[in-house]
Amino acid sequence: MSVLAEDRLSAPVVSLTNVEVALGGRPVLRKVNWTWRWGESVLVIGPSGSGKSTLAMLAAGLLPGIVEAELSGLVERDARLSRPGAVGYVFQDPDSQFCQLRIGEEIAFGLENQSIPGERMERVVGEVLERTLAADPNLEHARLSGGNKQKLALACALAMNPEILILDEPTANLDPASTAAVFQQIGELLDQGRTLLVIEHKFQLLADRIPWVLLVDTDGTVRRFGPTQMVLQEEQDWLIASGLVDLSDRPQSKAVGAVGYDKLSRLEGVSVRYPRQQQAALSDVSLMVRGGEMVALVGPNGAGKSTLLKVLGGLMRPQSGTVTRASDQVGFGFQNPEHQFIFERVGDELANRRIEGPIPQDVRDRLQYFHLEGRAGQSPYALSQGQKRRLSVAVMTSGSPDLLCLDEPTFGQDARTRRALMDVLQAHQARGAAVVISTHDLELVSRYATRVVALAGGRIIFDGTPEALRKRTDVMRAARLMADGENGSLKSTDVMPSPNAVRGTRSLVGRVNPAWKLLAVFLAVGLTAFAHHLGQAIPLAAIPIILLVFFSGLTLKQSLGRLAPFVLFFTLYVWTLTAYARPVPHTPTVHILWYTLSWSGFLDGIVLGFRMLAAVAFGLVFVSTVDIVELIKSATRQFRIPPRFSYGTLAGLHFFPVFQEEWSKLRLARRVRGRDAERSLARVVTYALPILADAVRLSERVAIAMEARGFVGQAATSPRHRSYYRPAPSRWQDGVFNLILLAAAALALWH
Amino acid sequence: MQWKMRDIVLTAVFSAICGAVYLGWDLLFKALPPVVNPVVQATFNGLWWIAAALIPFIIRRPGAALLAEAIGGFMEFALGSPYGVQAFTIGLAQGAAVELGFLLGRYRHYSVGWLMLASALGGIGNYIYSYFYYGVNAYSSANQIGYLVVSMISGAVLAGLLSWLLGRGLLRTGVLANFAAGRETAVSEALL
Incomplete structure (x- = not known):
């Protein structure tokens, strides 16, 4: 214990005494007593919904205030944390923490909030970019991959010269290769001696780098704080019981279904090209899927996995090639479960009609099977992430489809939900249905898939068993299942082609x-x-x-x-x-x-x-x-618009393309449920709901991220109390x- | 009554989506054969200020209707509306008129009736703008009165009632918990 005591001599960053936090009346954190000291980097682990993010936001000073919450107990924060930018915060969703268009502007946003003068800002942006992304500051960040977006978020935090860094599940939405790159960056920060707090589900990869661990329990209490290796070893049983570690010894004989050649789906020479796209989404793809198989589609984003699933499931007709399916009994699952909801109640979703009166027995059985008891009357959107996913899978696997196509069914799910879902899919497989899923999860592939198909650039580059895939490091790298060893600079393949370049801004x-x-x-x-x-x-x-x-x-x-x-x-x-x-x-x-x-x-x-x-x-x-960014900034200055309004508008507008994409996905999802024909005012509402609900959550996340980057106080209310990155000059001309x-x-x- | 950062971002995001809907509505409207009487055409009008009712319903802040229509109209214009920059300027007129409705309610009333009333006022904004810029001043008096009345009814239904249905749907999903609509209706849910 003497080593421990010595390590803990430094002053506290944040000290929590008997802290209780409730969000909207719902208790989240209970009786928290914890002191975080300078120099102590902490890994935070706990089941989903246990209040890890709330704890992190409390430490960052975002809550209460920017995030509304009811708080009791004593929270003491070091005075050094009160200046803007002192706490660097990287959020889980790579897409909803930016508020400008281009990389340079994005990094400069925090510096503008600190009123750093123009030339120094230019220098800092250059230096930070050099150290992290090594990319052109004029590049639009919408074109970066998820991993590079997270690196950019980190760069934005580092530019403000933070005292501490908080990373809230930075790799939750990333593929294995990007995860490795982000973890390497975390390693570099630890080597620099920074004080970090990292929330991470894939903690095993960080456990030997981060010296301290904090365990948070389901009920929002702190279970344990101590040296990482020791605590993880002693709390093994709790980790398994909480669904954080999945050590189930599943039998390796995975071909549970009798492989049936009678239930055959086949693609032959299939090519798909989207309008206004240079590269074909699929080119000359031939694939045969038999009943009783569990096929995993792997490959980098944009490789054509979703397109292949859509063609196979009959949602999309290819420009050339032939598609034959065993039967019309096809189940299809989209990545965002909300796209599939067409009713206002969970029970109605499962029955696929509006239930009048008592809930029928078969619906009740299925509610129980998918652990959704007591939720029948709730809105599907009000469910937790895991519940939503289970509901969407329940809806899509109703009846007895011969072919099931699911786009990233386990994305963002914890170990327990993931297992429950895969059990359902395996049951269908055992029944003789063909199951095809796309995934980035290598563990899932080796545990459940009978066959792996790797795609890259719209072509099949590998088709074989998971065991054979593991021996092919070239395929693993191409499919981004493995880090490719290159780090730092941005490769051209990481950047998606720009739809429209800036035009006409250099004319008279x-x-x-x-x-x-x-x-x-x-x-x-x-x-x-x-x-x-x-x-x-x-x-x-x-x-x-x-x-x-x-x-x-x-x-x-x-x-x-x-x-x-x-x-x-x-x-x-x-x-x-x-x-x-x-x-x-x-x-x-x-x-x-x-x-x-x-x-x-x-x-x-x-x-x-x-x-x-x-x-x-x-x-x-x-x-x-x-240029929209120049317009917003110069309007702020010339017309004295409070920056909250102008920058807030810019942040909102830059998401517009996201919703265009959502809309086309939603239309496809609705077609699967066969409800597109019905049109009434009430239908308009259920049709718009997934997009609007998403828009509300996105707005909230973006607003929090902006304020977390120092967009508070006078920097946000007065155009004169902030500096401007590359301002458009206002001249006599x-x-x-x-x-x-x-x-x-x-x-x-x-x- | 103070605007929060999330209110502003939500206004921008929702208005941009509405702007895209407006553009679709523009094109649909223009596809109508022009042999239809302007009074009949006015039945379309209300949807063009749905942002001015939906967004105030959610965030309940002074100026929300006007800002929403300004951004929505700007998006409609920037996306290539056949009305050009007038999509933006008429948006200001409509938004200001709806704003007046919420001002009359001292920014406290957001029931379905009040939403429909405020949205009906949007029809007056549309009429005044169209009088000066879309040649409505040249119509016969009967056509002018018909245009105004039908625009107001259209506003009450397509902007007011539809906003309320959408807003109620959103309230049920629980995502509005941190916005004024979610906080205020948690107490008075029976009123919905």
């Missing part, structure tokens, strides 16, 4: 300060209301069209292409006014059917059409020459541009 109009440009366009569009005859409307429309064609950095073809659709609407306005305008007395009118067409209305329509065209063209000039533009518009109206 593009160099105008975005905020002033917005104002000028706004005023110019306002002026269009005063064009009453053709002599005013035509020159007014000519101004933005000239700007668009000659000064916006677009080619003639591009600018005309953008204007073209509006010509159609032009005729529409002419028609509406010709037919419905109040005829001016003494002008010719024509009566056709029940319409009264008037000459004055026709002229008014043409004027209105040109006014429209002017407004549209001004808008096109603006969007073609502006901007004024000149605006004056000329408005003078030209006024001239068009006046003459």
Whole structure:
């Protein structure tokens, strides 16, 4: 014990005495007494829902306050932790902790909150990037892989020169290769002598690096704190009982189902290419799946696993090749279980209809089988992650499908839920169904799969037993099941191709300060209301069209292409006014059917059409020459918008592509349940619910992440109390541009 | 009544989604044969300010309706609306009008009736804007009155009632626990 006592001499970072925390009335942490000292890096382990994240946020000072909670007991935090950026925090979900578009801006966001001046900010961003990602600061982070996103999150924290670092399950959403890379980075931080707190499910890989461990129990109490190796050894039984370690000795004879050639599904020479994609998602893939098999699809993200599943399950028709299936009895499971929910109650989901009156016996049996007793009346969305997953699997495996396709069914699940799910799938396999799953989990593959198919770049690169796969390190690396030894710099394969490059921002109009440009366009569009005859409307429309064609950095073809659709609407306005305008007395009118067409209305329509065209063209000039981040930042400064609102909006908007993707996934998922045809107001609601529920949770996570990076106090409320990374200059030329533009518009109206 | 960071981000995320819905609605609307009377066309209008009802229902902050429509309209414009930048400017008019409805309720009333009332006011905002910029001033008086009344009813149903149905669905999922709607309705769930 003397070694222990010596180690614990340093001052406390955070000290908790009799702390109890409840979130929304639900107790999460109970009777917590724990002191965390400087220099002590801690691994936090506990079953899901035990309050590990709450404990971490408490230590970080995010709770209560940024996260609402009821707290009792004594929390003492070192004074050094109170400055912005003193606590570096990396969250679990790589996608919801960023609020800008590009890597450089993202790292600079924290520095802006600390009011670090421009040149120093540029230097720090460069240095941090050098040490972590070694990537171009202008790269959009949406194009990074999950692992690199987590490295970026870490880089953002490191840039702020943190006193302590908290990592809340940083690898939960990552494949094995990315996990290894993040773990290596954690190792480097430990070598530098930093004080870390790491929550991690895959703790075995970190146990010999992190000296201290804290065990949190299901009821929210601290079970144990002490030296990692000793505690893990002594608490072996508890770890197994809590489902944190899975040591079940499952028999190795996995071919439980009689392999049946009568239930055969086959792909032959299948190729799939998505619109606007360079590379084919699948090229010339041939695969045969027999009843009684459990096939695991492995491979890096974007290798074509999901596409292959969709083609096999009949959700998608390939451009070429043939697909034959044993029968139409196909079950399909999507990665996000919420996509599959179409009812407002759990019981209804299982019955696949709205239950009126008492719950039928078969539904009750299945509720029990999937450990969802007592949840029948609840909203499926209100379930825990594990419960949601079990429900979605229950729904998709109802009946007796001959083919089951599941996209990452065990993603983000703890050992216990994972096992329960795989048991269900094995039962179907034993019945003679073919089961095909995609996964990154190598352990799952070796334990359950009878066969592994590895994909890379849309082609099958391996097809064989799990044992054979283990001997093929080349395949393991290509499928990202194993670290490839390269670290640090970003390889071109890690970066997905950009859908659209920044255009037109270097042209004449593009160099105008975005905020002033917005104002000028706004005023110019306002002026269009005063064009009453053709002599005013035509020159007014000519101004933005000239700007668009000659000064916006677009080619003639591009600018005309953008204007073209509006010509159609032009005729529409002419028609509406010709037919419905109040005829001016003494002008010719024509009566056709029940319409009264008037000459004055026709002229008014043409004027209105040109006014429209002017407004549209001004808008096109603006969007073609502006960068959204620059717009938000310059509007913040020029118009004195509280940064909370402008940056919050930017953070929200940058998720837009995510929801576009969600929408197309949701449509497919609904097709599987065969409910697409029903359309009523209530259907609209259940259709929108998964996207909106996701949007709410995402907003909450992003907001917390932004505040955790020092976006609090004056840095968030006053545009003058923060610095700006690469600000768009506001110069006299901007004024000149605006004056000329408005003078030209006024001239068009006046003459 | 203070805006929290999560209220702002939620407003942006939801408004952007609404902006995409508006764009789809624009295209659907434009696909209608133009032989239909403008009064009949006005039945479409209400959905174009659903953000101004749905978002205030969730976050319950002053200015939410206006900000939601500003962002939604901006997204609609930036995604390539056939109405161009006017998608944004008319959004401001509609959002301001709905905002007035919530202001009248001193930002305390978010029942289904109040949502429908505030959303009906959005029809007035739409009418005023269209009067100056979409040639409604040239319509005959009967057409103008019809346009206004139908827009208001459309707003009450497509923006107000639909927002309430969506909001109620979201409340049931439990994800709104940390937002004003979730906190306030936990106590008065019977009222829903």
